[in-house]
Amino acid sequence: MRNQYLLSVFIASLVISATPAMAGPSVDETRAMQADGHISLSMVDGDLDVRGWDNDSFELTGELGTDKHKVTVTGDEDDWDIEIRHEGSWGWNWKGSSSGNTRLTLKVPHAARVDLESVSADIDVAGLDGAHLGIETVSGDMDLDVAVAHIELESVSGDAEVRGNNSRLELETVSGDIRASGIQQHADIESVSGDLRLQAVDLENLQAGTVSGDVIIDTSLANRARVRLETHSGEIELNLPADTRFDLDSDTFSGDVDNEFGSDSNSDISIDAETFSGNITISKK
Amino acid sequence: MNEHQLDQRLAGLQREVAPGRDLWPGIEQRIDAGAGQSTAGGGGAARYPRWFALAASVLLLVAIGRVFLPSQTQSDPAAAGQSLLAVSAAQELQALDQVLMQLRGTPEEWLDGLGQSGRYGMSAVLLGEAAPVWRPQLIAGLQENQKAIISLRTALSQQPEHISLLRQLANAERRQHRLLRQWADFNRSGQTGILLTNTTNDFGEKHA
Incomplete structure (x- = not known):
């Protein structure tokens, strides 16, 4: 038996x-x-x-x-x-993923x-290395190593890492954390509460906005570059080469704007920095 | 006029303008004058039933109570301001919750009224089943941004011509519109999910 x-x-x-x-x-x-x-x-x-x-x-x-x-x-x-x-719809379990x-x-x-x-x-x-790469995700993570002319990323809570020489990056996230390096020419990044870290070269146009997330940007700026930084209650840190000259226009309600460089109204590079209660820091690299 | 020229003009404007005098007596005078005109027109009392006047009086008393009570109970003006902000924030967030619940519970035609961005063309099954994943995240984002809008509006009520605040408010409103549209798109695509998750709403409340 x-x-x-x-x-x-x-x-x-x-x-x-x-x-x-x-x-x-x-x-x-x-x-x-x-x-x-x-x-x-x-x-x-x-x-x-x-x-x-x-x-x-x-x-x-x-x-x-x-x-x-x-x-x-x-x-x-x-x-x-x-x-x-x-x-x-049988396959969705409580963790939010389908079976298999x-x-x-x-x-x-x-x-x-x-x-x-x-x-x-x-x-x-x-x-x-084509003209366009677009990714929309709700909670999936993204890892990109490409050299594309125009990258568009949209995420609710997914994290992303972007590497490679990409000319134009546009990204929007609600709470995902994003790291991007090697961006040239144009970067437009926005987050509600996600943290963003950007390393770029010779940007001609940079726009960074966040409600409560933290944004750290290391970049050099091209001639006639236009930079716009806005945070509600988050922190924005912009690190530039020590010899950069720019015309700073900053405004704050109850936050701080700290600028290590001083403002040069004769420069053809302009930086607009606005904060409600968050802090914006512009530092030398 | 292009955007740059507009920015330059905005930059040229005065940033912060404090009221040059106490405005309340003037407002009071105008209110009195307005009331006088209404009476002179002869339609004021006749147009509305007596219960309406009574209800309006009660609402007015409640409103006055809300405004003046904190200043009587709290000698610190900053604390009084915080109380007002908290009341306002709670009301606005409650209103947002109501909107979101309506967005979720009403038919597809209603959602279409918000406009189709076409950016989230995922199939109904995909988004419907993923609702437990994206709903809490998107709601958290909407609420976070709504709080920013509320504090900007409150600040603007004190400094109505603060250009930077106006610009920040415009950007926050635009962001909120985008998030709401995203919410509507997801919900429209995810009708299946709406039906599957109707035992508890997104705010943790049970409903039928």
């Missing part, structure tokens, strides 16, 4: 170990695509890696979280649209224009 019991336990454990844990179907989609064409992808959760390559096509590979997940591809080689969704874990890799021509949307998927992008 005891031997029979042990045998059944052994067989059951073999069956369980041979069964993949909620693994869904695999994905392998390839389509021809223009080198600078546009592609968009939306998904709920899981992990998405996007990589630029030299081929004139896109390739989507990986594994879907469950067999309820479906991939839809529409469009043509100028403009592709990929949607990954799971049918029904979708893991996908999307390879696109490196100069492609890319737009990504996710609810909670973590997104990792590398090797792109």
Whole structure:
């Protein structure tokens, strides 16, 4: 009797170990695509890696979280649209993620224009140097290592890290923390309560605003640069090269504006700094 | 006039203007004069029923009580100001909560009234199921920004021509509009989530 019991336990454990844990179907989609064409992808959760390559096509590979997940591809080689969704609403648990874990890799021509949307998927992008990269996420984290002309990021609570020589960065977050480095020319960053850290070079235009988050910016400024800093109750710290000359126009209700440089009204660089009760500090690097 | 020229003009304006004299006697005089005109017109008492006048009187007494009570009970003017701000903030946040609840509970047509940004075109299933994730975050952001709006308005009531405060208020209002639109977009897309999470509202209150 005891031997029979042990045998059944052994067989059951073999069956369980041979069964993949909620693994869904695999994905392998390839389509021809223009080198600078546009592609968009939306998904709920899981992990998405996007990589630029030299081929004139896109390739989507990986594994879907469950067999309820479906991939839809529409469009043509100028403009592709990929949607990954799971049918029904049975899979959402209290932690806010669907059962199973979708893991996908999307390879696109490196100069492609890319737009990504996710609810909670973590997104990792590398090797792109096209005209545009846009990401909208609710709570997913973003990691970008790209050299794109124009990056647009929008997040509710997802954190983001951006690296690479990117010309123009526009980002907006409610409570996510953002770190960006290598930005040139233009940066427009706004947060409600998230903390923002920006390292940039020769900015021509910089706008940073926060309600209660903290913002730290290390940058040099181009000739005729326009800088606008605004905080309600958060802290903004702008660190500039020691030889920078600028015309400062600052205003505060009950906060402080500390400027190590002094203001030079003959400079063609202008900085506007406004705070309600937060502090703005302009320091020498 | 371009934005830069506008900024230059704004910069040229006086930043802080304190009232040059006590304005209350003048306001009082105008109120009296207005009341006199109404009586002279002959329509004042006849237009409204007696209960309306009574209700208005009660509301006026409550309002006067709210304004003057803190100054009687607290000798510190700053503390009195804080009390007024707290009352105002609580009322505005309550109003915001009401708006958010209406936004959530009303039909899709109502949400469309706020305009479609088209920026959050995620499918209903995606956002509906993710509602427990984004709702608290977005509400926290809305409330945080609403507090900023309230304190800016309060400061402006003391310094109505403070250009910097006006600009900050305009930016905060714009930010609030964007957040509300985001909320509406998410909710419109996430009708499924609205139905699934109707046992407790986003403010921790039970409702049917």
